[in-house]
Amino acid sequence: MKTRELGKAKVKVSAIGLGCQPFIGNYGPVEESTAISIIHRAIDLGITLFDTAGTYGRGQNEEWVGKALKGKRDKVVLESKFGNLRGQPGEGGRLYDGRPEYVPVACEESLKRLQTEIIDIYYLHRVDPEVPIEDTVGAMARLVEAGKVRHLGLSEAGPETLRRASKVHPITALQSEYSVWVRDYEKDTIPACRELGIGFVAYYAMGRGFLSGKLRTLDGLEPTDTRRRVPRLQEENIGYNLGLLDRLKEVADDNGCTLAQLALAWILHQGDDLVPIPGMTEMAYLEENIVAPDVELSADDLARIDGIFPLDGGAKGPRYGGDRDDKNR
Numbered sequence: 242m243k244t245r246e247l248g249k250a251k252v253k254v255s256a257i258g259l260g261c262q263p264f265i266g267n268y269g270p271v272e273e274s275t276a277i278s279i280i281h282r283a284i285d286l287g288i289t290l291f292d293t294a295g296t297y298g299r300g301q302n303e304e305w306v307g308k309a310l311k312g313k314r315d316k317v318v319l320e321s322k323f324g325n326l327r328g329q330p331g332e333g334g335r336l337y338d339g340r341p342e343y344v345p346v347a348c349e350e351s352l353k354r355l356q357t358e359i360i361d362i363y364y365l366h367r368v369d370p371e372v373p374i375e376d377t378v379g380a381m382a383r384l385v386e387a388g389k390v391r392h393l394g395l396s397e398a399g400p401e402t403l404r405r406a407s408k409v410h411p412i413t414a415l416q417s418e419y420s421v422w423v424r425d426y427e428k429d430t431i432p433a434c435r436e437l438g439i440g441f442v443a444y445y446a447m448g449r450g451f452l453s454g455k456l457r458t459l460d461g462l463e464p465t466d467t468r469r470r471v472p473r474l475q476e477e478n479i480g481y482n483l484g485l486l487d488r489l490k491e492v493a494d495d496n497g498c499t500l501a502q503l504a505l506a507w508i509l510h511q512g513d514d515l516v517p518i519p520g521m522t523e524m525a526y527l528e529e530n531i532v533a534p535d536v537e538l539s540a541d542d543l544a545r546i547d548g549i550f551p552l553d554g555g556a557k558g559p560r561y562g563g564d565r566d567d568k569n570r
């Protein structure tokens with residue numbers, strides 16, 4: 242497995258990581274034993290970056306990851322996050338919590354669930370609009386001093402926030418959505434990361450499964466599957482977006498790879514500071530995705546992909562429904 246380095250600290254990680262969130266069953270039920278087998282197989286295949294968060298499954302995801310990593314903790318770079326309470330609002334309906342007094346509390350809870358003494362990269366999951374970023378990152382820096390956390394990250398933070406945060410403590414990684422059909426951050430956020438020496442960990446690298454080409458209809462998904470609410474997958478948009486995907490498939494075919502491998506390879510070709518963390522609950526998908534770092538795309542391939550999913554436009558429909566304003570804050 243090829244490796245990459247994140248941030249000025251040059252944290253060495255596998256070129257693709259494993260996003261563990263789907264083990265909570267947000268796309269359909271998953272057995273604990275399946276989750277653990279996939280994590281173990283991922284380690285065997287050379288994946289060293291594992292991503293979870295305190296909010297996933299209200300702590301259950303961290304517990305499962307902790308169990309799976311027992312006896313294997315030193316083989317991996319473990320990342321977790323705090324401060325996103327959208328799934329379980331806090332006191333007074335609070336949806337985000339970046340208060341300095343909460344930071345060590347959240348970290349202790351995560352350490353306990355993960356059965357580890359230190360988290361390698363600890364992220365603020367969402368910027369709290371009510372707390373200056375300097376205060377939150379100051380409290381996170383104290384976790385580094387206390388030996389609870391090795392490196393700091395932010396998730397869905399904008400360029401100005403990254404600049405302010407970096408003045409308090411080096412930020413090793415930004416974790417935000419990035420894929421061939423969500424490219425907005427190329428305009429200002431990825432350049433800001435490069436200016437500041439911050440690595441970019443790309444979530445929803447597989448477009449929640451859509452970019453693999455295997456999700457062609459919402460029929461058959463569990464009623465609770467969160468993809469039922471994704472605007473780009475709704476009836477008025479999905480047909481158009483599948484048409485784009487069919488064109489992308491031609492590029493994949495010409496390279497002898499699958500759409501899923503192409504989706505990951507495209508991200509890896511955008512710079513050696515990017516690391517996608519696809520999630521999967523099917524072992525066969527893990528075996529398929531692991532090959533993506535070996536797919537070599539030519540300038541002509543990249544230009545063809547750019548023509549299908551240009552920086553501005555491309556997919557039909559917004560990323561999210563409703564009035565979510567917690568992205569790139």
Ligand SMILES: NC(=O)c1ccc[n+]([C@@H]2O[C@H](COP(=O)([O-])OP(=O)(O)OC[C@H]3O[C@@H](n4cnc5c(N)ncnc54)[C@H](OP(=O)(O)O)[C@@H]3O)[C@@H](O)[C@H]2O)c1
Pocket residue numbers: 259260261262263268292293366396397416417443444445446447448449450451453455501502518519520521522523525526527529530
């Ligand atoms: N920082 C943040 O705010 C944030 C937000 C969301 C997610 N994340 C992180 O990012 C990770 C990735 O997100 P995600 O897993 O929801 O989205 P994703 O990686 O875009 O997509 C995951 C879905 O793709 C499917 N898939 C993966 N490889 C496939 C293949 N080769 N063929 C067909 N289908 C394939 C999986 O199917 P199966 O389940 O059937 O295997 C799964 O349903 C999460 O696990 C989490 O750690 C972070």
